[in-house]
Amino acid sequence: MRSAVRLAAALLAGCAAFGTPAVARAQSVAAASAASAPGAQASAPDIDELKARIAADDRRRPLASITLAQQALAAxxxxxxxxxxLRTRLVRDLSRLEQTDEAVAQAGIGRQQARDESERLHFDRLAMAALLDARRHDELLKRYQGVALRLPALAGDEANADARLLAAxxxxxxxxxxxxxxxxxEATELSTRALRILDERPDAVFEFSQTLTAIALVHSRSGRVDEALRTVQRAIDASEAAGERSVLSGYYLRKGHFLGLLGRTDEQREALLKARAAAQDELRPYNLAVAATNLADVALQKKDYRAALGHAEEAIPLVERSGDKESLWVCWVNKGIALNRLGQPGGIEWISNAIAAFAATPGMAANAADIQGLLAEELAFAHDYPRAYEAALQFKRLSDEVRKAADHKRIAEAQAAYEADKQQRQIEALEHERQYRQRFHWVLVLAAVMGLAAAVVAAISRHHVKRAYRAMRDMAFSDPLTGLRNRRHLVSSVQDDLAQARRLLANAGGAPANADVVFLMIDVDHFKAVNDMHGHAAGDAVLRQCATVLQRQLRESDTLVRWGGEEFLVFARQTNAGEIHVLAERLRASIAAHGFVLDDGQVLRKTCSIGYACHPLQQHAEGSAPVDWNDTVALADQCLYVAKASGRDVWVGVTASEARKAPEHVETRELRAGVEAGIWxxxxxxxxxxxxxxS
Structure with a gap:
């Protein structure tokens, strides 16, 4: 519990550093505001000398730079x-000292004074960076939405490297x-876009490494800890090779976290020691506190209680200054365990104080229960068996309360969803009844006027027959478990959709950007194990939730089909074959990120494998791929088998090659043969x- 609570919290916070004391920072901000106020004037400075003085300032605590920039901007x-x-330097330095509001305000002034669109985007980026440092993620994404539509054009301008870097x-x-x-x-998609450009820029090591660490955290939260470890190591290697050491402590903290999840405590300790040394060099007290706290936890795992005590005592004053109360209470627990195991007095009191602090804080009942269990263990170690027994009973009581609260929350959420669905169905039923009565009324009026009572009976009969037919058709074309369309529906409708796609291509007189059709086959990895270990009801729950998760990632124009068993098929219309891998990655990541809740409250983590093929891959050429959609689906299925063989939790797709004709190769229904022939x-x-x- 200790390492998971401590380090996960630290990493999610971005391992942000703390700058100058509050009073000094407040003075800096007051001066910045006064110097930047409209109407403030001073004599023009020697700009070259000023830039040299700013460049010579300590970038870790740039107090002098802020004052110099303020004075110059007032001139x-x-x-x-x-x-x-000067405005750019001022925004970055204020953000470095955690003066986020002032940094964002100065970025706004810079945006107003910008000479062109590129400069405006530059100051938008500075404001977003300040918000990210302050972990104000909602505000950042709101600002991003205001500029998002302009970025693809910048990224596509191959002649303007600076514009591409700005977009990335x-x-x-x-x-x-x-x-x-x-x-x-969403994080995966955005980070991948950035990485494609940053990977080409050896001068953007900081941005490249930051993006890698974000992707590493996505891997970790999706259960791919080994991949997360490899990715963060790439960030460390790139930063050290380029001498970029401004946030190296954060990378080593993440590495230590991943090694801890893998149970590699010796390597975790080495990573944390490097994080501590880097944090000292960077003047980042909070990262230093995180490193010391986790070094204490590692020492406890290795039963090196004297080292654990030293690290805990090092961490406590640092964490106190940061104001992170939860981390402080974890330090108390570490210190208490170390003291108790060394036979020194006061250990039990430190742990008891932590329990009381967690118990008095809303939302921390689970933490209090976990530490209560540790207290029982420590009392037993101290041979205080009566108190150990009482602590164990308290642990059970608290754990039961936490479990009950979680159960009640799940039940309340399910009940609320049921009531909302029930209300919606009642509204729809009433609306249908109202429409039916209205139609029936006018039919009777017409029959009375024209004396055609027989026509009324016939009309009503036809109405009910048609309604019954529609209900039967819906039942035939729907999957009863997931509510999705089934294979029969796709077979009955796909030819009309493909004909519409061909008309779109013909009318456009070329190849429109979004006129492609793609079939994606999705298979839930190791699904049989769910049925074998948890029962078929659990398997049904996983499939229903898979359908919901996948549907959320699709457009209204796409069709999701229950293909059979644990397989789903996505029929993507009016899409771009060159960008379909983005959809495939979004689908894969959404399944990996979802926690599948079973009826008994257990939460499973699952992944999926995806194979896709564009239709048609090639037309009207000797030896070309058949244009029958069934053959395209078969190729997507072959891609799915390749994904399974490649380790699962991966997508594999096939598109037409630039060299479309290969007359020397006649048989192209086999995926590998077509790829090796250069057709696909x-x-x-x-x-x-x-x-x-x-084979």
Missing amino acids: AGLTPADRHW DIWRLAGMAALGLGRLP TLRCSDGREIVWPA
């Missing part, structure tokens, strides 16, 4: 370029904010290798 006679440079960095910031809010699919191009998830299934 008359500055060129627009110098004003831009805004995507990076938005991705990290989405990660902070737990929106893993095979893609897979970033960072994964394709493994062909054994």
Whole structure:
């Protein structure tokens, strides 16, 4: 509990550093506001000398830089370029000292004075960076929505490297904010966009490494801890190779967290020691406190109680200054256990104080219950068996209360969902009844006027027959378990959809950007194990939740079909084959991020494998792929088998190659043969290798 609570909280917070004391920071901000106020004037400074003095200041605590920039911005006679440079430095330095509101305000002034769209986006990015440092993720994403539509054009301008870097960095910031809010699919998509550009920029090591660590956290929360460890190590290697050490302590803290999850305590200790040294060099007291706290926990695991005591006592004053009460109480527990195991007095009191603090804080009952269990163990170690027994009883009582509260919450949520659904159904039934009565009334009026009572009977009969037919058709075309359309529905409707796609291509006189059709096959990994271990009711619950999770990621124009067993099929209309991998990754990540809740309250983590193929892959060429959609689905199914062979939790897809004709290769229904002949191009998830299934 200790390492999970402490380090997870630290990493989710972004391992933010603390700057100058509150009084000094307040004085800096007051001066900044006064110097930047409209109408404030002073003589023009020697700008070259000023820039040199600012550059020579300590970037870890840039108090002098802030004062110099304030004075210069208040002066008359500055060129627009110098004003831009000074305002940028001022925003970054204020953010470094955690003066977020003032940093955002100064970025707003810079935006108003910007000479073009590029400069306005530059100051938007600075404001977003300040909000990210302050962990104000909702505000950051609101700002991102205001500029999001302009970024693809910037990223696509191959001739303007600076514009591409600007777009990539805004995507990076938005991705990290989405990660902070737990929106893993969105974080993955935004971070991947950024990484494609940053990977080409050796001068953007900071942004590249920050993006890698965001992706590492996505891997970790999706259960892929080994992949998370490899990714954060890439960030460390890139930063150290380039001499970029401004946030190295945060990377080593994340590495230590992942090693702890893998149970590799010796390596975890080495990573935490490096994090502590880096935090000292960076003047980041909070990261230093996190490192010391977790070093104490590692020492407790290794039964090195003297070292644990030293690390806990080092961490306590640092955490007290940070104001992080939860972390402080965890330090009390670590110190209490170390004292008790060393036979020194006061250990039990430290643990008891932590329990009382957690119990008095709303939402911390589970933490209090966990520590109560530790208290029982420590009392037993001290041979105080009567108190140990009482503590164990208290632990059971608190644990039962936490479990009951969780059960009641789940029941209340389910009841609320049921009542909402019931109310909606009642509204729909009343509306149908009203419409039926209205139609019936006018039919009777017409029959009375024309004397055609027989027509009334016939009309009503036809109405009921048609309604019964529609109900039977819906039953035939729907999957009763998930409520999705089934394979029969797709077979009955796909030809009309494909004909519409062909008309769209013909009318456009070329190849529109969003006129492609793609089939995606999705298979839940290791689904049989769910049925074997938890029963078929649990398997049904997983499939129903899979349907809901997948449906949320699709557009209204897409169709999700229960294909059979644990397989789903997505029929994506009016899409772009060159970007369909983004949808595939979003679907994969959404399943990996979801906690599947069973009827007994257990939460399972599942992954899925995806294979996709565009339709048609090639037309009207000797040896080309058949245009029958069934053959395209068969190719998507082959891609799915390749994904399974490549380790699962991955997508594999096939699109047409630039070299479309291969007359020397006649048989192209086999995926591997078509790829090797150069007719098709095979893609897979970033960072994964394709493994062909054994023949």
